[in-house]
Amino acid sequence: MHKTVFGAYTLHAIQTGFFKLDGGAMFGVVPKPLWSRHIPSDEQNRIPMCSRSLLIESHDTGRCYLIDAGLGHKFNQKFEEIYQVDYSDGSLLKSLASAGFTPDQITDVIFTHLHFDHCGGASIWKDEKTSELIFPEANIWVTRAHWNNAIHPNPRESASFLKENLDPIARHPRLILTEGAHVFENDFYTMIVNGHTTGMQLPVLEDGDRKLVFAADLLPTHAHTPIPWVMGYDMFPLTSMEERMRLFPQAVKEGWYFFLEHDADHEIIQLGHDGRNYHAATKLTLGEL
Numbered sequence: 001m002h003k004t005v006f007g008a009y010t011l012h013a014i015q016t017g018f019f020k021l022d023g024g025a026m027f028g029v030v031p032k033p034l035w036s037r038h039i040p041s042d043e044q045n046r047i048p049m050c051s052r053s054l055l056i057e058s059h060d061t062g063r064c065y066l067i068d069a070g071l072g073h074k075f076n077q078k079f080e081e082i083y084q085v086d087y088s089d090g091s092l093l094k095s096l097a098s099a100g101f102t103p104d105q106i107t108d109v110i111f112t113h114l115h116f117d118h119c120g121g122a123s124i125w126k127d128e129k130t131s132e133l134i135f136p137e138a139n140i141w142v143t144r145a146h147w148n149n150a151i152h153p154n155p156r157e158s159a160s161f162l163k164e165n166l167d168p169i170a171r172h173p174r175l176i177l178t179e180g181a182h183v184f185e186n187d188f189y190t191m192i193v194n195g196h197t198t199g200m201q202l203p204v205l206e207d208g209d210r211k212l213v214f215a216a217d218l219l220p221t222h223a224h225t226p227i228p229w230v231m232g233y234d235m236f237p238l239t240s241m242e243e244r245m246r247l248f249p250q251a252v253k254e255g256w257y258f259f260l261e262h263d264a265d266h267e268i269i270q271l272g273h274d275g276r277n278y279h280a281a282t283k284l285t286l287g288e289l
């Protein structure tokens with residue numbers, strides 16, 4: 001089951017599609033003999049990935065929040081081949097439909113950040129040059145720090161911010177830029193994490209003393225648990241490590257559930273620490289929460 005009730009919210013895991021990325025880039029300075037024990041690579045050194053969104057239905061307000069939107073379909077064939085994009089096990093719209101939702105029921109889209117694998121699915125081509133949002137009525141939430149970074153990117157990060165993804169968001173009348181951590185409702189708020197990019201926001205839900213954290217690119221897969229195992233894609237890897245050193249001890253102590261956006265096989269993990277490194281102590285699906 002990819003659905004559960006968590007406090008005052010019903011949560012649905014929304015599979016938006018699978019793709020592959022270079023394993024070396026995904027594990028930064030970690031040697032392949034170490035990372036490939038956890039996630040084996042294909043003949044081109046790529047590892048399987050997915051973009052798993054989270055749909056949050058509020059029992060109190062009736063609002064429906066979608067966290068991130070996956071890669072989408074605005075690519076050419078060359079891109080789909082390089083990244084081995086595969087929608088056979090679901091796409092954003094198909095998975096929303098299987099969960100019982102249409103795009104116009106989504107009241108809020110919260111982007112952790114605007115790299116193409118997180119926001120591409122929110123828009124489609126209208127004609128050859130113009131793209132438009134598939135959630136025309138929804139509030140779109142991005143941190144101001146990240147938005148400023150996305151519209152004035154550094155040269156290394158600019159390839160991750162695609163014009164066809166950002167333009168319809170920039171034109172959207174209900175784009176809301178938050179100044180930092182934001183409280184959406186009771187027991188539902190964001191925390192800000194830097195390092196992967198500037199101003200990434202991670203949604204957090206609480207149910208009594210249980211906490212579910214949408215991990216985004218702080219912890220992309222179950223294999224990225226040791227502090228130095230940060231991605232080659234991170235803009236500021238030392239900052240990523242500092243953020244992990246700040247958050248992981250608390251995550252172990254309080255038993256945080258990390259919802260994994262990019263892990264092809266595991267929806268949720270809890271961290272453990274064996275005296276040397278952090279590891280995925282528990283792996284479960286949303287339905288097992």
Ligand SMILES: [Zn+2]
Binds near residue numbers: 115118
């Ligand atoms: Zn990213």
